[in-house]
Amino acid sequence: MSELTHNLGVSIRAIPRLLPLSRLTGPLFDKELRVSSRQRRFYLLRFAYIALLAIVVAQFWLSVVRGNRNVSAVVWVSRMPEAGKQIITTILWFQFIVGQLIAAVLLSGAIGGEIRQRSLDVLLTTPVSRFQIVLGKLLSKLLQLVLMLAISLPLLAIVRVFGGVPWNYVVSGLCITLTAAVFVASLSLFCSITQRQTHQVMATVLAWCLILWGGLLGVLSVLVFVKYLTPLQSESIARLISPPLVMIEQTQAMFMGKGASPWGWHCLFMLAAAGVLVLLSVWRLRRARLDAIGARLDSSGSNRRWLWHRSIRRVKGAPIVWKELRRPYLPRNRRQLLGFITLLLAIAAITICLVVLVAYDMVPLVGLAAGVAYLLWLMFVVNATSTSASAITREKEARTWPILLTTPLDNGEIVRGKAVGALRWNLPLLAPLPFLGLLILIVAFDEISGAWEAVYYLAGWVFRVLGALVFLVGMALYMGTRVKTTSVAVVATWGIYLASRMVLTFAAMMMVMVSGAPGAMMPIAGLFQGFIYVLVGLAALAAAMRRVRRNVFA
Amino acid sequence: MIEITKLTKRFGSLTAVDSLDLRIEAGDIFGFIGPNGAGKTTTMRILVTLMEPTSGAAFIDGLDVTKKGKDVRRRVGYMPDFMGVYDDLKVFEYLEFFAAAFGIEYRKRKAIVEGVLELTDLVSKQSAAVDSLSRGMQQRLGLARVLIHDPKVLILDEPASGLDPRARIEIRELLRELKRMGKTIMISSHILSELEEICDQVGIIEHGQLVFGGTIEEIRPRLGLHSKVRVKVLDGDEQAIELLTALPQIESVESAGEYLSVTFREGEQTDGIIARTLVNGGVDLVYLQPEQLKLDDAFLKLTKGIVH
Known part of the structure; x- marks a missing residue:
């Protein structure tokens, strides 16, 4: 008996060593978990995530169940299943969007950071395989993400008690979210091998997600229109490749009380696609390292700087603004340029498809204009945040920050220069927005009661854009002075922007409800939001100026 | 400044x-x-x-x-x-x-x-x-x-x-x-x-x-520079070591390959004492050279090699 117990004990102790997971991930997984458990930012991120979720749920609770205090308790109770549905839908969609954003951010510096710090050299000289490096990085970050998603499970379980929400919807929503996040994380990891800067990785991942998941639907519609695909074939392909579409179908089915469309194949497809990206990452890893060494040895720098300006550019005007604008718009080496051109071609193809759909009245013009405006706006938010945050964190990462601070430039000159640089860098994305806004206004003019109201709408809209611009640049620069890495600064700025959007939207809703005149109050609410954003953005800029020389080496 | x-x-x-x-x-x-x-x-x-x-x-x-x-x-x-x-x-x-x-x-x-x-x-x-x-x-x-x-x-x-x-x-x-x-x-x-x-x-x-x-x-x-001397004798290293070790001014004598490294007690003078002792003791002296105390030694001596 004792021998049996002993053998059993030995067998149990041997399990962790035999587990294929530990063999697959190697020691890197363990190291990453150790490091992340010591980092305050992960705890803050979880706290911020649950706080945002709580705000969202509270908003819905108040608006759906407690919206009208004059109703009886019976009506209240009868509303609870409806509220449950809306709250769970909100939570799942919130997780779906934020989960992917966080996955992109967490993995954006995974390999690029190792290359930058030259620690990948050391790793590649150990018996740890490239597969273990890639998988160790990926799984350790995904574990953080899973933990964050798991935080919301008790909330989902409680809200489900209200009734009206089938388990299938909750499970399918979580699975779709998780597999989409795994795919995005793998894509971000792959991009972090080919691009050194984390904000470039984030922007690239976002662009590809928009193309793959949104834009391709347009392409499929055109293919159906020209009778290259049958509607059924198009639907099947779309269901396989587009997580937002599958989520929309699941949500619609839940609200209508219909049987949900199958989602298992979609999840398997996303995991398989993520697997392909992991294999590609493994293949690219050593090559990327060799490229980096080659680039360092290439003393002229001409080989990797294909579009590098041959002539020397003289410094004119404020030196900080000049330096910020010296950052190239276009990628500088052939491979990055190829990726950039592919991206542009894909966006152009999707736009042409959408224009064709508008021409044949399959999509309304205002929908197209609004869609393009939102797309540009999203790209602007991502770009403005990352360029502003990286304006300072890049200097910290490259250790040029202390050198800059030993010049006689004062704090105001440095922060203002960085802000002006970031604004001018992002103008090309903002430039088409007024035209699109005008287009939307002209198309929707019939629904607006008069010219003054149109002016109000336009002013509110412009003010909101201006407010967001000042807010994002100011807050990202402030975060840049507080933290060391670009990814943390970007995530923190996005988090604050998202939270403030929710709070201000809630405040605007309350203003409209209390006034009892939605038509008149809507533009004023827009102006109010823009005004608050401008104020907070300027306050953040002032705080950034005060913080510039604080904890330079922290 | x-x-x-x-x-x-x-x-x-x-x-x-x-x-x-x-x-x-x-x-x-x-x-x-x-x-x-x-x-x-x-x-x-x-x-x-x-x-x-x-x-x-x-x-x-x-x-x-x-x-x-x-x-x-x-x-x-x-x-x-x-x-x-x-x-x-x-x-x-x-x-x-x-x-x-x-x-x-x-x-x-x-x-x-x-x-x-x-x-x-x-x-x-x-x-x-x-x-x-x-x-x-x-x-x-x-x-x-x-x-x-x-x-x-x-x-x-x-x-x-x-x-x-x-x-x-x-x-x-x-x-x-x-x-x-x-x-x-x-x-x-x-x-x-x-x-x-x-x-x-x-x-x-x-x-x-x-x-x-x-x-x-x-x-x-301050650090007792010149407190070390290199001594090379033709033959009889052991006899030289014996003669020099007996001197009260000498702290230690060590064989360092081809020559002897003689360390004086701190504050003691080196003038002529080694040459006199060796010649009088019948040892053929080839050369005698004071060792410069380098800054590295000063650093080690002053900081006692404590590294944090």
């Missing part, structure tokens, strides 16, 4: 610099020596206004570094221990950017940048990307950058670290040239023997406190 009075910097419970007093005269090269974590870099960062001291005061050219930060920065050129570079800029652009940051007029910049490029022998690299330069070249570019605004004081934190012997010699020559130009230089290094050749004064720091400050000439008697 540089004056530090009771300077203290604490990080929580750790005291990095502890009531440090220091004075460096204009035109001197001051070698700042100490083991890792002794407080050299922290002191330098306070001097260049990158850190605030917990207490005490530091002055450069009579200006308080905590109150006149901007004016101090105009007078000082600082080269950190690890020099970061902008990967988007070329060598000329990098230097011109800092020239603009130091407020040098546009029409004067080109000539100034060309001047420092010539001084640091980087003219041929002016169109190269900054991050494509070798480590030695980057260090030279760092020196070019600190000279761009013609500062009175240069504070260089281990400028020769990680360089090959040729690059080190080049940096040393450059520092000599800067001394000739009348710059006051504060330099920290772990290559102590190099400091010995270029420094007018040295300061040895440990636990944030100055354990020695003075000229190289002052450090020698």
Whole structure:
């Protein structure tokens, strides 16, 4: 008996060593978990995530169940299943969007950071395989993400008690979210091998997600229109490749009380696609390292700087603004340029498809204009945040920050220069927005009661854009002075922007409800939001100026 | 030119610099020596206004570094221990950017940048990307950058670290040239023997406190310089060891391959006693040479080799 117990004990102790997971991930997984458990930012991120979720749920609770205090308790109770549905839908969609954003951010510096710090050299000289490096990085970050998603499970379980929400919807929503996040994380990891800067990785991942998941639907519609695909074939392909579409179908089915469309194949497809990206990452890893060494040895720098300006550019005007604008718009080496051109071609193809759909009245013009405006706006938010945050964190990462601070430039000159640089860098994305806004206004003019109201709408809209611009640049620069890495600064700025959007939207809703005149109050609410954003953005800029020389080496 | 009075910097419970007093005269090269974590870099960062001291005061050219930060920065050129570079800029652009940051007029910049490029022998690299330069070249570019605004004081934190012997010699020559130009230089290094050749004064720091400050000439008697002598005899090493060990002035005699290494007790005179004893004892003396006590030995002796 004792021998049996002993053998059993030995067998149990041997399990962790035999587990294929530990063999697959190697020691890197363990190291990453150790490091992340010591980092305050992960705890803050979880706290911020649950706080945002709580705000969202509270908003819905108040608006759906407690919206009208004059109703009886019976009506209240009868509303609870409806509220449950809306709250769970909100939570799942919130997780779906934020989960992917966080996955992109967490993995954006995974390999690029190792290359930058030259620690990948050391790793590649150990018996740890490239597969273990890639998988160790990926799984350790995904574990953080899973933990964050798991935080919301008790909330989902409680809200489900209200009734009206089938388990299938909750499970399918979580699975779709998780597999989409795994795919995005793998894509971000792959991009972090080919691009050194984390904000470039984030922007690239976002662009590809928009193309793959949104834009391709347009392409499929055109293919159906020209009778290259049958509607059924198009639907099947779309269901396989587009997580937002599958989520929309699941949500619609839940609200209508219909049987949900199958989602298992979609999840398997996303995991398989993520697997392909992991294999590609493994293949690219050593090559990327060799490229980096080659680039360092290439003393002229001409080989990797294909579009590098041959002539020397003289410094004119404020030196900080000049330096910020010296950052190239276009990628500088052939491979990055190829990726950039592919991206542009894909966006152009999707736009042409959408224009064709508008021409044949399959999509309304205002929908197209609004869609393009939102797309540009999203790209602007991502770009403005990352360029502003990286304006300072890049200097910290490259250790040029202390050198800059030993010049006689004062704090105001440095922060203002960085802000002006970031604004001018992002103008090309903002430039088409007024035209699109005008287009939307002209198309929707019939629904607006008069010219003054149109002016109000336009002013509110412009003010909101201006407010967001000042807010994002100011807050990202402030975060840049507080933290060391670009990814943390970007995530923190996005988090604050998202939270403030929710709070201000809630405040605007309350203003409209209390006034009892939605038509008149809507533009004023827009102006109010823009005004608050401008104020907070300027306050953040002032705080950034005060913080510039604080904890330079922290 | 540089004056530090009771300077203290604490990080929580750790005291990095502890009531440090220091004075460096204009035109001197001051070698700042100490083991890792002794407080050299922290002191330098306070001097260049990158850190605030917990207490005490530091002055450069009579200006308080905590109150006149901007004016101090105009007078000082600082080269950190690890020099970061902008990967988007070329060598000329990098230097011109800092020239603009130091407020040098546009029409004067080109000539100034060309001047420092010539001084640091980087003219041929002016169109190269900054991050494509070798480590030695980057260090030279760092020196070019600190000279761009013609500062009175240069504070260089281990400028020769990680360089090959040729690059080190080049940096040393450059520092000599800067001394000739009348710059006051504060330099920290772990290559102590190099400091010995270029420094007018040295300061040895440990636990944030100055354990020695003075000229190289002052450090020698204090540490019992010439207290070691190399002795080579024709035959009879054992007899020589026996004769010398019997002398009360001699602390130890060790065989070091072809010669004997004789160590005197501290404060004892060496004049003639060894030669007299050996000749009188019938040992044929081939040569007798006092061993120079190098700065490395002084460093080890003063800091007792305690490294944190």
